[in-house]
Amino acid sequence: MDQPDPAALADLAASLPDGVVVTDPDLTQKYRLDRSQDDAAGTPAVVVRAEDAAQVQAAVRWAARHAVPVVPRGAGSGLSGGSSAVDGGLVLSLERMRAIEIDTESQVAVVEAGAFNAEVKQAAAEHGLWYPPDPSSYEICSIGGNIATNAGGLCCVKYGVTTDYVLGLDVVLADGTLVTLGGKRIKDVAGLPLLKLFVGSEGTLGIVTRAVLRLVPAQAPRATMVATFPNVDAAARAVVAVRRTLRPSMLELMDRASINAVEDYRPMGLDRTAGALLLAQSDAPGVSCGAEVELMRAACEAAGATELFVTDDPDEGEMFVEARRIAIPAIETTGALMLEDVGAPVPLLPDLLAAIEEVAAAYDVRIPVIAHAGDGNTHPIVVYDAGDADSEKRAREAFREVMQRAIDLGGTITGEHGVGRTKKELLPTQLGPDVMALSRRVKDALDPQGILNPGAVL
Incomplete structure (x- = not known):
């Protein structure tokens, strides 16, 4: 992408308050990447740190007049390259709009x-x-x-x-x-x-x-159940059993690699020998809460749980929730990451987790898994050595294969992180040509110049 004309950049700066428009390369660099660290990200020509909707409008009108691509950006915490900058483009940051x-x-x-x-x-x-x-x-x-x-x-x-x-x-x-x-x-x-x-x-x-x-x-008081299993298949079968009759307020999974990464990062007393851990909560009212937990306990025992722990102490429960929340930062300390977000129908969760294990073995890469298991939404995290070209090549192949295996199960390449730029290659495989064509017609109708987040999704 060509750089905008200096005179055009000057006009943009003159139309907005001081400090809103940034062109200093040392400052614009921080707006290149989101948390996915997409190595295909470009270098923006200008950043607009809008303070209100009128300033967003002014920036977009300027971009439309000059055919400059616009990449919207929030906190930069995205995991799929959705806010990766475009060479010569405008990054439109909404970080100052916090009311x-x-x-x-x-x-x-x-x-x-x-x-x-x-x-x-x-x-x-x-x-x-x-x-x-x-x-x-x-x-x-x-x-x-x-x-x-x-x-x-x-x-x-x-x-x-x-x-x-x-x-x-x-x-x-x-x-x-x-x-x-x-x-x-x-x-x-x-x-x-x-x-x-x-x-x-x-x-x-x-x-x-x-x-x-x-x-x-406000959410009602919660009871927390933690169950450990010899392997992820047993944990996944417990999830399927629970979801046949219950909708707990939380049902999360961690495999052995993610458990140990958390313990290395911030020791929390998790069982390092467990093949998998399920974290479940119930906020059902009154006695129903205890009854729901007992049903979940029975399902876990039937699936082969090796240990079960139940508490209604909110601080104790929150400690386990925090262990699940910090899994990605913990795994991040072990190498460079490619973050997946694949899902499948809940009854096929055991098959999806088995497929991920097969891909890890086939490409000789580490793929720790955490999951919003109750929805069939998994986050396989491909870990590789950024300084080793072969390691990165195998990781990229595994990343693609995990998405393909999810599609083969009737699942999705993204449950909540978005397609962004890192997953768009497999989107046509999931959606098919007719849905892709329809999506492009909608995009063309609303953005005929193609300036809004080009390169993302479609």
């Missing part, structure tokens, strides 16, 4: 896109309310990014994912038009369902500047 307003009567949060998930949770909690979408990175990921990828998290097995809580959006389109979709209404079917079109679109159709998010009453 949060809680409407207790309507039970909604009106949130700017740069606000962190954790900040929304905290603001809601101050009013006895709860925002359920709960990515492991909730402390560092933005609401705009969550909406862009339709993020899920640890509570999604019972409480759903981001789209289930989005009631309204303000979106800047590719020509700079600002549209408002939805609102504080719980039920609204007026017109085409455009609101949901933008959730999960990864900034390719428009740029979300503000969201109206549904809140629910």
